Amino acid sequence: xxxxxxxxxxxxxxxxxxxxxxxxxxxxxxxxxxxxxxxxxxxxxxxxxxxxxxxxxxxxxxxxxxxxxxxxxxxxxxxxxxxxxxxxxxxxxxxxxxx
Amino acid sequence: xxxxxxxxxxxxxxxxxxxxxxxxxxxxxxxxxxxxxxxxxxxxxxxxxxxxxxxxxxxxxxxxxxxxxxxxxxxxxxxxxxxxxxxxxxxxxxxxxxxxxxxxxxxxxxxxxxxxxxxxxxxxxxxxxxxxxxxxxxxxxxxxxxxxxxxxxxxxxxxxxxxxxxxxxxxxxxxxxxxxxxxxxxxxxxxxxxxxxxxxxxxxxxxxxxxxxxxxxxxxxxxxxxxxxxxxxxxxxxxxxxxxxxxxxxxxxxxxxxxxxxxxxxxxxxxxxxxxxxxxxxxxxxxxxxxxxxxxxxxxxxxxxxxxxxxxxxxxxxxxxxxxxxxxxxxxxxxxxxxxxxxxxxxxxxxxxxxxxxxxxxxxxxxxxxxxxxxxxxxxxxxxxxxxxxxxxxxxxxxxxxxxxxxxxxxxxxxxxxxxxxxxxxxxxxxxxxxxxxxxxxxxxxxxxxxxxxxxxxxxxxxxxxxxxxxxxxxxxxxxxxxxxxxx
Numbered sequence: 001x002x003x004x005x006x007x008x009x010x011x012x013x014x015x016x017x018x019x020x021x022x023x024x025x026x027x028x029x030x031x032x033x034x035x036x037x038x039x040x041x042x043x044x045x046x047x048x049x050x051x052x053x054x055x056x057x058x059x060x061x062x063x064x065x066x067x068x069x070x071x072x073x074x075x076x077x078x079x080x081x082x083x084x085x086x087x088x089x090x091x092x093x094x095x096x097x098x099x
Numbered sequence: 100x101x102x103x104x105x106x107x108x109x110x111x112x113x114x115x116x117x118x119x120x121x122x123x124x125x126x127x128x129x130x131x132x133x134x135x136x137x138x139x140x141x142x143x144x145x146x147x148x149x150x151x152x153x154x155x156x157x158x159x160x161x162x163x164x165x166x167x168x169x170x171x172x173x174x175x176x177x178x179x180x181x182x183x184x185x186x187x188x189x190x191x192x193x194x195x196x197x198x199x200x201x202x203x204x205x206x207x208x209x210x211x212x213x214x215x216x217x218x219x220x221x222x223x224x225x226x227x228x229x230x231x232x233x234x235x236x237x238x239x240x241x242x243x244x245x246x247x248x249x250x251x252x253x254x255x256x257x258x259x260x261x262x263x264x265x266x267x268x269x270x271x272x273x274x275x276x277x278x279x280x281x282x283x284x285x286x287x288x289x290x291x292x293x294x295x296x297x298x299x300x301x302x303x304x305x306x307x308x309x310x311x312x313x314x315x316x317x318x319x320x321x322x323x324x325x326x327x328x329x330x331x332x333x334x335x336x337x338x339x340x341x342x343x344x345x346x347x348x349x350x351x352x353x354x355x356x357x358x359x360x361x362x363x364x365x366x367x368x369x370x371x372x373x374x375x376x377x378x379x380x381x382x383x384x385x386x387x388x389x390x391x392x393x394x395x396x397x398x399x400x401x402x403x404x405x406x407x408x409x410x411x412x413x414x415x416x417x418x419x420x421x422x423x424x425x426x427x428x429x430x431x432x433x434x435x436x437x438x439x440x441x442x443x444x445x446x447x448x449x450x451x452x453x454x455x456x457x458x459x460x461x462x463x464x465x466x467x468x469x470x471x472x473x474x475x476x477x478x479x480x481x482x483x484x485x486x487x488x489x490x491x492x493x494x495x496x497x498x499x500x501x502x503x504x505x506x507x508x509x510x511x512x513x514x515x516x517x518x519x520x521x522x523x524x525x526x527x528x529x530x531x532x533x534x535x536x537x538x539x540x541x542x543x544x545x546x547x548x549x550x551x552x553x554x555x556x557x558x559x560x561x562x563x564x565x566x567x568x569x570x571x572x573x574x575x576x577x578x579x580x581x582x583x584x585x586x587x
Contacts, residue, residue, distance in 0.1 A: 014130070016130070016131070017128075017130050019135075022137075022337055027297050029297075041128060042131075059297050059301070061145075062145070063297065063341075064141070065138055065142050067141070067144065068113065071110060072113070073108035073109060073110050075108055076109050
């Protein structure tokens with residue numbers, strides 16, 4: 001829990017809406033999304049968040065073709081983010097123009 | 100999500116409010132689209148939805164959907180939705196925008212829709228500088244129908260209809276819509292973007308937002324072409340398809356801005372809104388007072404009426420007007436009527452005829468194959484229709500004498516030089532009304548009030564109304580002098 005709180009971003013994936021295309025896995029700059037083993041309702045192996053390391057850049061949201069499969073959150077207080085700023089996360093931030 | 104986890108976080112990206120919460124197309128999993136995994140439509144839908152939500156225009160957006168995989172826009176977008184016939188979205192969007200200038204009208208089309216069957220519509224909408232936004236989704240193939248070759252298919256690309264790959268020699272070259280439209284004067288913003296990698300995707304979102312924003316500012320025609328992956332038909336994984344957009348498709352369709360006058364463009368002056376429906380009769384010169392009141396002089400009683408008339412002559416003789424006055428009077432009298440004109444492209448001196456039916460019962464067909472009355476305004480018309488007259492029927496013929504070769508024992512004939520008679524009344528052009536007068540004498544089924552009303556509705560010039568009334572009287576007298584009523 002503490003480790004997750006220190007991340008600058010947070011990610012939720014609706015595994016029922018996800019069709020397992022894998023574009024978010026490819027796009028994620030800090031590489032914290034992978035395709036899981038579990039099959040969903042439709043028989044797709046869906047995207048799964050590693051649980052930590054999200055920078056909140058939001059690129060996974062943009063590359064995901066489903067309207068609501070991915071929800072991205074970002075840390076509100078500056079201290080939360082400052083404690084952990086992995087290099088990959090910085091890169092992700094700069095590549096995400098929509099923020 | 101637990102509140103403990105999210106207390107320090109705020110949502111920055113989530114499903115746009117411009118989407119419906121649930122899509123009623125399917126019975127279950129109603130929050131999932133119908134698109135294949137990795138389909139570019141989903142991304143473009145999301146970009147468009149964010150633009151609509153961010154610009155606060157959800158309640159005045161009208162989305163014109165295409166034919167193709169993108170057809171179901173109305174299941175997803177909680178905005179006004181219209182479906183257009185294949186390729187016609189820009190024409191429909193034009194109508195939408197012009198009739199609702201406050202609306203934000205977005206035409207969403209694929210490459211089969213926009214660049215094949217709809218080429219004319221998009222070129223002319225762009226050339227007119229319609230203040231609409233067009234999202235052009237280009238995946239270089241007809242996907243929904245199973246992968247046929249499209250105008251945008253790449254050279255060498257295989258499709259079900261170009262199994263050996265597209266060849267320039269037989270199928271021509273890929274159509275570059277942005278480049279083509281950028282040769283026109285009117286468009287304000289034209290850009291091609293792709294969904295080939297993160298960078299391209301973020302640029303695509305920016306371009307789509309800008310194209311919509313341009314319309315909010317009212318500056319003019321904006322089009323964004325999006326190179327979009329179709330993993331299913333391209334037979335690739337979603338990730339391979341994404342790379343193919345960037346590594347292969349982009350070589351044929353270079354990304355970039357082809358026209359950008361958004362900065363210097365001034366909001367165009369408000370187009371005059373379409374007139375309200377109630378003003379249109381006045382504009383067309385058929386104002387309320389002149390409009391058919393319908394059944395104004397509905398006839399009492401249950402007398403059967405079934406009158407079938409064929410009127411024929413040269414164009415310019417008033418053939419169609421004669422029929423119109425008859426039909427209009429029938430309408431006024433509360434009858435079922437039909438009026439079917441039939442003429443060639445010549446406005447004058449070509450042959451012209453019309454079919455008129457008046458009946459108490461609903462009319463099964465407007466065609467009059469066996470008329471009760473034939474009004475033949477010249478000899479060729481008589482020759483053509485003489486034999487078709489129902490036995491026991493009438494022929495009203497415009498001529499000094501009825502030609503012997505057309506005489507029939509089983510029909511009544513009223514032959515007079517109607518043109519000369521009309522000339523005596525003041526104008527030879529009133530000959531049609533003299534003949535109508537004779538016809539009304541023969542088929543005495545309409546009240547005089549209905550005929551007067553019809554004449555006033557159809558003939559605007561009071562001088563002509565007066566002449567036509569004299570002509571009708573003259574015609575009735577001619578009939579009376581010759582015969583007494585025979586037809587019911």
